[in-house]
Amino acid sequence: MAEERVGPPERRLPLFRRQAIEGAPGTIKLAELPFAAKFVLRLDPAAGEAAFRQAAGLDLPAAPLMSVVNGERAVLWLGPDEFLVVAPEAEAGELAEALAAGLADTHHQFTEVSNYYTAILVEGPKARQALMKLTTLDLHPRAFKPGMVAGSNFGHAQAYLWLEHEEEGAARLRLYVRWSMAEYLWCALAEAGREWGVPEQEPVAGEPMLTESVTSRKA
Amino acid sequence: MAKQPYRVAKRGLIQRSRVIRFTFDGRSYPGHPGDTLASALLANGHHMLARSFKYHRPRGILAAGSEDPVGLVTIGAEATRRDPNTRAAEQELYEGLVANAQNCWPSLATDFGAVNDAFARFMPAGFYYKTFKGPPGTWTGIFEPIIRAAAGMGRAPEPGDPDRYEAVNRHCDVLVVGGGPAGLMAALAAGRSGARVIFCEETARLGGSALARDPEGLRFDGTPPAQWVADTEKELAAMEEVTVLPRTCAFGYYANNFVGLWEKVSDHLPEEKRLRHLPRQRLWRVRARQVVLATGALERPLVFHENDRPGIMLSGAVRTFLHRYGVMAGKRPAVFTNNDSGWVAAFDLARAGAEIAAIVDIRREMAPEHLAEAARLGIPIHASSTLVGTEGRRRIRQIEVRPLREDGTVGEGGSKIACDLLAVSGGWAPNVALFSQSRGKLRWDADIAAFKPGLSWQRERSAGAANGTFALPDVLAEGARAGVEAAAAAGFASGDVAVPEVEGVEPGQGRIEVMAELPSHLPAHRRRAFIDLQDDVTAKDLRLAVQEGYSAVEHAKRYTTTGMGTDQGKVVNLNAFAFLAAERCEEPVRIGTTTFRQPYKPVTIAALAGQHIGPHFAPRRMTPMHAWHRRHGAVFEPVGDWLRPRAYLRADEQDGEDFYAAVQREARTARTACGVLDASTLGKIDVKGPDAREFLGRVYTNAWSKLAPGMCRYGLMLGEDGMVMDDGVTACLADDHFHMTTTTGGAARVLAKLEDYLQTEWPELKVFLTSVTEEWAVASICGPKSPALLAELLDDFDPDPERFKFMAWRNATMSGIPVRVFRISFTGEISYEINIPATYGRWMWRTVLEKGGKYGITPYGTEAMHLLRAEKGFIIVGQDTDGTVTPHDLRMDWIVKKNGDFIGKRSLSRSDTARPDRRQLVGILTEDPELVLEEGAHILQRRNEPEPPVPMLGHVTSSYYSPNLGRSIALALVESGGRRIGERLFATKGGLPTVPVRVTETDFLTLKAKGQLPQPPREALHG
Amino acid sequence: MHGYNVLRLLREGLSGHKGWQPAWRKAEPKASYDAVIIGGGGHGLATAYYLARLHGLTNIAVIEKGWIGGGNAGRNTTIIRSNYLYDASAAIYNHALHLWKGLSRELNYNIMMSHRGVLNLAHDEGEARQLKRRVEANRLNGVQAEWLEAKEVKAFCPPISIAPEARYPVIGATLQRDGGVNRHDAVVWGFARAASAMGVDIIEECEVTGIETEKGAVTAIETTRGRIATQKVASVAAGHTSVIAGLVGLRLPIESHPLQALVSEPLKPVMPCVVMSNAVHVYMSQSSKGELVIGAGIDPYLSYTQRGSLSIIEHQMAALIELFPFVSRLRMMRQWGGIVDVCPDASPIISKTDVKGFYVNGGWGTGGWKATPASGHAFADLVANDEPNAIAAPFTLERFVTGDLVAEHGAAAVAH
């Protein structure tokens, strides 16, 4: 069965086969962001905010749909008692330990989702417009401001959208999407970018399927 | 090059300097950029371009826009780009456009279908209800095929549409629909406030009816109309927050100010000029805080004998063709009107050089200034007269005028007047389609004899002609006001918006006199006065509908099909309503209207689907190992959104392996050596909190209080109706921390349900749930060689089943990578599930296969997995259950705890649910071991079925040929199954004779181990 | 009732069609009736027709708040089939099919019953399994049913795509050859005409606003056109079943949802049969007039607005293109919505209630059209005899208490 020798452990992101792509200069870029540690924190902020601050070194977002960034760490609001904590890979263990200790007396859940989610970067002056082909979120600059996070549907994929920052109309957005939907979303985003010259991304498709029912012919 | 005999010099917004060619019905014609197909055909003197639906009567063009009911053609040169039922009046002309007549055979000019017309008297409304009622089968066999072949309009294209479509979402503060004077002012006013404005216009240009006016006679603040429109458009374009969308029709006004816009992005371009990076059409899904409807007014035709000939056109359309497209639709036009609009059209035509044959007006009194102007232009006037007939086949050539008596009947005398165009006007009616779609209430306005917006139901306002305001200065002012108010309502102040001073205000339609059907000297049954010109509904048909009791407007519509064509009766419906009112001697307001439904005009199906088709139609959820599966012969099966390998067909064997052989091989290898399954798709939920155990005890049927960390337990989850909904194994990670698994297809449903109970039913429980399905890639390794393989795969790991017991789990590492290993099994075989962080999944899988090579490992798919678990008698929720099966029906009483509540518990004791003779899951063995039952086969008491209905005892839920038992096996739900173990019953086999079977326990492996499997293995065949 | 036939049509054609009479009398409400039927849809009119014809009850009225056939009867996609799973369902739907076959003649009104065949597609093994189970059950119940492999599906319905690379490839289908479509309005009008001819009062634009009871028994109804005394009230109000039941203080296991449908522009014949798919959620046929009649999905929320959400239609159109690529460039001409009353087990209620003289027929959900004559037939029997007959018995309200549901989710998964 095995035709190739497998080497030491190698990690692959869901989109590892996909190169970063972009449209005409100054329009839109798509890329999968490299590995990072991600955790879902479930916690009643009223009960555990101080402990969290102490352990993680940053505040919980003060308002819904907001994020807090401190250096390379960030906390994104996902729900009233649900947050996405992002940190550099190397800090994952230390962060988890610190939180486990710090929140030991608080009812909480700190679950690693580094592999569950991948992050797709959508960047450029046309980023908002491209995304609006896939989501019903109001992404007008008046409505969706830097630092904001929103969970929504993007085409058929649920994902969290985070506007990291925006300079002179060029937005830098991240989409956190679950592994199994990453290919779909990537191709849908590329399709949305075609207007600005983003190359078409052939979705993985055409898997062989049986075209007859087999229940009647088992033997 | 042919001339365009009806093109007039210097008029129109067409690009005269360029001549483009198009073909209609195989003949080539010239036209200009800026033309529509209709205007270009008219410029060439071509009026007849279609045949009507029922009688196949010649049809021309009635209106100059999307409201035209009759001028339908098929566009497109290629069969895959064929667009039937395209309105010539809407289709912009481009170089090389190919149009063809439809609904006629052999040709437009000679159409055999037209014989229908000769038999029209025998085919009144609803004639088919009264006949063709032969014995059963005659309709399907004889009459229907004939009717179906005769009906329909264009021919559908061939599959394989090469074009792209897309949908986009937008939010805005103000949406302005309609680019006429009212809409322009509204957009301007709203735009100046800084509000986010979307401004759409159905046609290629802004300007609306301003472009249908003689530019000489009209000034906005001293500027000619086209210039004013252009200046306004420029100002709008410069506003950052304003989006102007020409060629964009607002087709649907839905709840909560959601409006669908349909943009034709490249339909106006020749094939080779279409921009590949842009879609053919675009759907704008607009969420507007406020909406301004400035959709203008539509002109009605008049209902009189022979009013359906090509060359009979609405007066406004005549003006549009003249001023917007530079086409004089006729050189000797006659006018027939019940209001002043016809007069204005006549004057325009006369000034442009036409010789007006006559103005026929049914009214007695006319505006003196019009009479004076007519006299000045030398136009013959026939006041208080009507038309009683027309002539001309492919184009009108004569009208017959008769005086109208005071009592509304036709007088003697009169004359026949030659003409080559008849402009008709029945007065203008506000275009209230979108308003009514928004569920606003209409108000009857007797002055204009039409409905206009009354009571708004959503955040919307109408302005201009759409609101029944017809005088241009008022229209502009109302538009501006609507824009200001809409912006204000959305929170934006615009300040004052100066309304341009209009020079050349038209007098308007004046007093309008409505006669539902114009009188005639002909006996009623000889009159052919058309109301719906597409579906061939005549006044006579509507009269018959009333006579037969189909007099409610909705009944009349359905009985006669009036307003049910592709135009949805935009310009003809009001005539139908007026006619019904007259017939029923009631006020029109009591008749009401039929329902204005979406879409305003027909919208391409692919545009509604947008980009979400083909490979983007439904996501394919993939595990990290997906690519490997594809490379190794996997045949896939959809499980929810996931694609899972179903079996791996080996290519190396001769001719390749077929599916059945692959499944047998996989299942055999998994039990005799080693097999590995990609189990990553199983749902996984991290459950944590001090009340986690309590919570599990409520959502599963069994108890969880004693499960120790390091151990796992199987659970069944029910709905509140007591029926099995999902199952899975949950591992205790720590006293307050669990790792729950669900079925692949049930994952999302289970999580939602658990959240539901936690958030709404038991908020007091301190438990958090987080989905971790894709965090882990999972290899489920089974078979006698699996312990040895595990020992090799994992670092310092003792997989010995004696010490690493069934239903335990451990942390371990694989080449240093932390993994969780579960000793759980769905096959009854020694089995391990390695869970590794998904980013290592691909590597893990390849490593397992590489290191498993020497143990003879095989990857196996879901089909072998199903087979293996059936050998052990394990259920699959959704296959062996169907939402009507309780744990007791599965004979899994052991899993239902006696004490304490859980979801679904109370349902189990309902009188029917607790019945002892319900269908229960049992094993089924055919007496012939080689015979594999069909899943879905039914179980009967008797060998020979009596006549239906045959009593059924149950059905087969799972059935396989088991390579490991050397015979076929099946699971079935059978009435009182538990009590029937050992009984001989019969299974159906399609239409073939039933086969004898034996009822057994479900765990076939154990039966075999105990020597209770009745049949010998068949080594010979499957060695 | 004047007969309808070809000769008469020809005669009338020659004399200007002056002889045709109203199809049904426009009745004014009387002070009292032996029984009152609420709802002038297909089921209500069929009930009246059979009450008069089979039970001799002619002093009855059908009360319709709008115009007859204006509810679901006027907005359904008219798919007729009887290939349901359970015996109880097979009995009633097959009975309906049997009645449909003779209805044009019986009513002397051409309801255009077209037995052009109904395909139920399977896109994966799970569906194939369920469908095959149904084929077997159908056969044993005397319901016409057969299984077609993908290639046979294509042969029966050439415009369908059976491309193996499709996301949900067609792997087979069941075919009920004597299933099909008919002309919905004609059914309504045909029943109304026949019932009216036997003396039934059909009262339109009259809304039932209250039901009076005394000691737990019905005594009268209140309507927008006055009070009507009666001891039997039969509710056949489809989408409004719960509202009517609410008038006597009953709560039912029913929820009312929007269900949408749409038609394309008319075309020359392209679709030879009816096709339904659960997985991609499409059903389509072509009407005699030429439009493709396409059913959309049900909205998940309750609503009485007779409209649904565009998103349902959008998804529907994508699915339709998957299955029928030729529709891509065609246009949607009109879309509309109806209110369907859905039971938890996807089966109807034909039942007495705790209120004496108050009978309920409802909960047909997305698929009751096909049952119209049988539903009326069975309900008439219940109203006349105060006991359910064998066909109605499994569909009483009692089943929600005992748990003896008739779970037809599989057979009714796609709205139709």
Next chain:
Amino acid sequence: MFVITCPYCGERDLTEFAYGGEAHIARPHWREDMSDAEWADFLFMRANPKGVLAERWMHAAGCRRFFNMLRNTATDDILAVYRIGETPPKVEARLPATPSGEAPLGSGNDAVKVIQPGEGG
């Protein structure tokens, strides 16, 4: 196509939400002697009102929270949104003109299609 105001995330499109059915149907506490009818009432019987309905929704694509909403099912007007556990606010539904809320003429609609003489509004 509703706009639903999630009490946590604000205005979002219908397509982000999952419907949760009629609200305030408390699951009865388990009792041995609970009758089948009582249980059936909880399981199946619904008010299904034409008018104001208290219903549950979940912001499935967003914050995944359940919440309650008051909506007029005769018009689809959304009248209030409130959190789980809160009591429904008092609201007034805009009532359509006929008792059923449908048109006396023509097809049924939430708002009557045509204003009749003598009718206000």
